[in-house]
Amino acid sequence: MELRHLRYFVAVAEEGSLTLAAERRLHTAQPSLSRQIRDLEYEVGVPLLSRSVRGVELTEAGRAFLEHARLALGQVQAATEAARRAARPAKATFVLGFLTGYEVDWLAGAMCVLRDVLPDVDVTISSQTSPDLAAALMQGTVDAAFMRHEPDLPDLAFVLLTRDPLVVILPSDHRLVSRETVRLQDLTEDPFIIVSRTAPTLRLVIDEVLARSGVGITPAHEVDNLSMAMSLVSSTRGVSLLPAYARNFLPWSVVSRPLTMDGEPPGIDLVLGYRKEHAPELLRLFLSRVDDLIVRATRPT
Structure with a gap:
């Protein structure tokens, strides 16, 4: 008994006709197909099909045999696919994480670098909060991952990419929009909207900026994401401090202005994080091109 006998039998059983099975499914001559079925029945030792002028029908033995024939052919197909997969090397993958929002400025450059050094690798993008990226x-x-320098994570290494200045977010008709820059002293009359501790590194930076300024600003609202911040600025007539990348997502009702303070301008670092002990060749190749990545993402347009 050969596999072709099983395929022929299943085709005839499903078509209900030797002629149709020969023409539609098997592309062979009907007499040849009839002979193959007779050979199969001879080997099995019982009739599998009942022939009449209306076509063919399965006998009780044929119905029992059909179930196992289908199973055997399915197993052969599965074995074939398994062998082919084993013969092909698995395609490498590289997962690149982004603190949500930074894709606008950094994804295109990252993909150019990845295509240069990892042309045959499947790249997956994951957008999350910085603490989630660290995890x-x-x-x-x-x-x-493009993220913040999260503290107390000795197993992670960070490469500085850029320092993102803090900007003031205002309603588009705010009294200060005519100014080129804004001081914290100018914001004491407005509800202050601050990021929550779901962004712990950014929250720490903003808290330190407020403390260093000596200006009595008490947050009126906490927000978990950029969208919520923009909505509250617009709806409560409040103000906020956010990294400059937030300017990529400002609706018409909200504007930004640079923040000025005495001393070093306040900002927050964007870093490329990775796990020290997890250094496969793909990651090493990507890290070797970080300087190119920085140039691509920060050069003037």
Whole structure:
């Protein structure tokens, strides 16, 4: 008994006709197909099909045999696919994480670098909060991430990409929009909207900026994301401090102005994070091109 006998039998059983099976499914001559079925029945030792002028019908033995024939053919197909997969090397993957929002400025450059050094690798993008990206790096589900320098994570390494200045977010008809820059002293009369501790590194930077200024600003609202911040600025007539990348998402009702203070301008670092002990060749190649990545993302347009 050969596999072709099983395929022929299944085709005839499903078509209910030797002629149709020969023409539609098997592309062979009907007499040849009839002979193959007779050979199969001879080997099995019982009739599998009942022939009449109306076509063919399965006998009780044929119905029992059909179930196992289909199973055997399915197993052969599965074995074939398994062998082919084993013969092909698995395609490498690289998971790149982004603090949500930074894709606008950094994704295009990152993809150019990845295509240069990893042309045959499947790249997956993951957008999350910075603490979630840190956890994903630790778990090995993300290979490298554009994120904040999260503290107390000795197993992670960080490469500085850029320093993002803080800007003041205002309603578009605010009394200060005519100014080129804004001081914190100018904002004491407005409801202040601050990011929550779901962004702990950014919250720490803003808290330090407020403390250093000596200006009596008490947050009126906390927000978990950029969208919520923009909405509250617009709806409460409030103000906020956010990293400059937030300007990519300003609606018409909200504007930004640079923040001025005495001393070093306040800002927050954007870093490329990765796990120290997780350094496969793909990651090393990507890290070797970080300087190119910075040039691509920060050069004037």
